[in-house]
Amino acid sequence: MAKSALLKSSIAKKYWMALTGLFLCLFLAGHLAGNLQLLLPNASEKFNAYALFMTTNPAVKILSYLTYISIIFHAVDGILLTFQNRAARPVRYVKTNPAANSGFASRNMAVLGTVILIFIVTHMVNFWARMHFDKNIPLMKTTISVKGQEPREFYVGTGDGQYYMVDQVALEGEAKDTTANMMMMPKQLKIVNRTEVYNAGANVKVGNVYKDLHKITVDFFRDPKVGLLATLGYVIAMLALAFHLWHGFQSAFQSLGINNKFTPTIKFVGRAFAIIVPLLFAIIPLYIHFTK
Amino acid sequence: MASKSININLKVWRQKNAKANGAMETYKLDDVSTDSSFLEMLDQLNEQLVTEKKEPVAFDHDCREGICGMCSLFINGRAHGPETGITTCQLHMRSFKDGDTIYIEPWRSKAFPVVKDLVVDRSAFDRIQQAGGFVSVNTSGNTIDANSIPVPKQDADKAFEAAACIGCGACVATCKNGSAMLFVGAKVSQYALLPQGQVEATDRVLNMVRQMDEEGFGNCTNTGACEIECPKGISLENIARMNREFLKASSK
Ligand code: HEM
Ligand code: SF4
Numbered sequence: 001m002a003k004s005a006l007l008k009s010s011i012a013k014k015y016w017m018a019l020t021g022l023f024l025c026l027f028l029a030g031h032l033a034g035n036l037q038l039l040l041p042n043a044s045e046k047f048n049a050y051a052l053f054m055t056t057n058p059a060v061k062i063l064s065y066l067t068y069i070s071i072i073f074h075a076v077d078g079i080l081l082t083f084q085n086r087a088a089r090p091v092r093y094v095k096t097n098p099a100a101n102s103g104f105a106s107r108n109m110a111v112l113g114t115v116i117l118i119f120i121v122t123h124m125v126n127f128w129a130r131m132h133f134d135k136n137i138p139l140m141k142t143t144i145s146v147k148g149q150e151p152r153e154f155y156v157g158t159g160d161g162q163y164y165m166v167d168q169v170a171l172e173g174e175a176k177d178t179t180a181n182m183m184m185m186p187k188q189l190k191i192v193n194r195t196e197v198y199n200a201g202a203n204v205k206v207g208n209v210y211k212d213l214h215k216i217t218v219d220f221f222r223d224p225k226v227g228l229l230a231t232l233g234y235v236i237a238m239l240a241l242a243f244h245l246w247h248g249f250q251s252a253f254q255s256l257g258i259n260n261k262f263t264p265t266i267k268f269v270g271r272a273f274a275i276i277v278p279l280l281f282a283i284i285p286l287y288i289h290f291t292k
Numbered sequence: 293m294a295s296k297s298i299n300i301n302l303k304v305w306r307q308k309n310a311k312a313n314g315a316m317e318t319y320k321l322d323d324v325s326t327d328s329s330f331l332e333m334l335d336q337l338n339e340q341l342v343t344e345k346k347e348p349v350a351f352d353h354d355c356r357e358g359i360c361g362m363c364s365l366f367i368n369g370r371a372h373g374p375e376t377g378i379t380t381c382q383l384h385m386r387s388f389k390d391g392d393t394i395y396i397e398p399w400r401s402k403a404f405p406v407v408k409d410l411v412v413d414r415s416a417f418d419r420i421q422q423a424g425g426f427v428s429v430n431t432s433g434n435t436i437d438a439n440s441i442p443v444p445k446q447d448a449d450k451a452f453e454a455a456a457c458i459g460c461g462a463c464v465a466t467c468k469n470g471s472a473m474l475f476v477g478a479k480v481s482q483y484a485l486l487p488q489g490q491v492e493a494t495d496r497v498l499n500m501v502r503q504m505d506e507e508g509f510g511n512c513t514n515t516g517a518c519e520i521e522c523p524k525g526i527s528l529e530n531i532a533r534m535n536r537e538f539l540k541a542s543s544k
């Protein structure tokens with residue numbers, strides 16, 4: 001009885017909604033910290049290094065799988081609950097006055113969540129999928145002038161705790177000895193699959209060339225055709241997120257049975273979170289789109 | 293305040309029986325004293341209907357003192373009408389204006405089927421109560437006086453507040469999810485807060501919540517509408533307490 005109750009019961013469903021919802025709030029905070037690097041000077045290198053870290057670090061991998069599971073569970077459970085709740089009132093009222101006793105956000109969690117879900121899917125197609133699967137993803141380049149030589153473009157990479165500058169030509173095959181070019185560049189590198197840097201002699205992977213997610217992001221929001229639409233869509237999704245969190249953050253604590261002398265503080269923190277986080281997220285595409 | 297007479301339009305849900313299809317009917321009712329209660333206004337409507345040889349409107353009521361929980365009615369989109377902290381029998385016609393159109397509907401919930409017109413069957417609440425809303429006491433002559441067990445004043449107050457629930461069902465009626473969690477939360481809390489309730493605490497919350505789910509009530513999404521419409525001011529704290537009790541019981 002006790003075991004099945006923890007999965008099937010109405011209250012158990014609420015517990016899962018609350019736990020996954022709060023975990024997603026943590027995810028939001030982490031994701032935001034990463035994205036804010038897009039506003040820093042030298043954004044390209046910092047952001048691409050961060051993106052590489054996020055796709056390769058094992059601890060981050062565990063967290064990201066937890067995030068995927070949470071989103072799926074939260075969305076499926078949320079939609080299930082919403083259908084059950086509609087079924088609990090088969091004949092609807094002719095006259096209602098919901099604003100008299102409840103807030104807009106609290107009554108529209110499913111709609112707001114669906115907007116967020118659509119956003120998450122398009123967002124993952126536009127950025128996550130390209131980072132993971134796009135074989136022709138642009139790589140991060142930098143131009144270096146060496147005394148007495150023509151300025152040359154290099155691909156930037158990292159690994160083994162050092163930065164690499166990989167000669168453009170090297171992508172086609174064996175790397176040349178580029179130690180002359182001021183960076184700590186081990187001799188005899190080999191590039192595999194466009195982005196993986198190998199020590200050619202020992203045949204061990206020593207690093208990665210940065211995929212230029214920064215360029216993809218900037219191009220996306222500055223696209224002459226769809227850039228404005230993408231920016232607006234992003235802002236609308238963040239508005240939905242703000243409303244979702246406005247109710248959701250404090251609601252999760254109530255679901256978990258926490259309603260005590262800390263509740264006013266929780267409500268305050270939740271509302272601050274609901275305004276600040278989506279606002280900061282939304283500023284990034286706005287900044288990118290409107291500054292060129 | 294001087295009493296006035298107002299003329300009103302009523303839109304009332306009429307339904308012959310549990311199986312029949314119902315519909316909203318429109319009635320005009322003149323010379324309603326603003327001093328009369330909402331239920332007296334319905335009595336007046338029924339007299340008019342009887343004079344016209346029509347079937348009077350069936351509605352639930354008993355004490356008409358705001359203590360039994362028998363009266364109901366979803367009035368102009370709100371459980372127990374436009375005022376807060378009162379039942380429909382305590383609502384007066386001074387809350388309405390001359391010429392107003394008043395919508396009157398039964399509680400709408402899968403678990404509260406309409407019996408006739410505005411009368412719904414709330415026995416789902418009784419079954420939840422029977423599933424665990426009690427303490428087992430030995431009554432074979434050596435019953436211990438309840439007052440001989442010390443209870444902290446704070447707990448006693450909270451238990452008393454929870455026990456004020458009259459089982460009217462306004463929380464379910466007003467909830468957009470048709471959730472009964474305020475009612476069940478109050479009934480669980482009332483015992484969870486007292487030493488007498490501890491013995492059966494685990495089974496109580498599991499059984500009552502299971503019964504609640506089986507009856508077809510929805511799931512709370514913490515909109516807080518119930519707390520505002522509850523005539524007895526039962527607070528959301530009781531739902532949080534039930535959720536804690538449920539977790540405690542489930543992990544045993
Ligand atoms: C990053 C994204 C999201 C975050 C941070 C988030 C956060 C939350 C939180 C904290 C709650 C309150 C839980 C509770 O009341 O116990 C909640 C409720 C809810 N969420 Fe989300 N959510 C997100 C995405 C979604 C998505 C994609 C859906 C998909 C449909 C969704 C649907 C819902 C629904 C329907 C509720 C109300 C459930 C209830 O109260 O029973 N959410 N969300
Ligand atoms: S909790 Fe309030 S609204 Fe719900 S049944 Fe009890 S008294 Fe009525």
Ligand code: FES
Pocket residue numbers: 352353354355356357358359360361362363379380381382
């Ligand atoms: S008739 Fe008893 S509470 Fe209204």
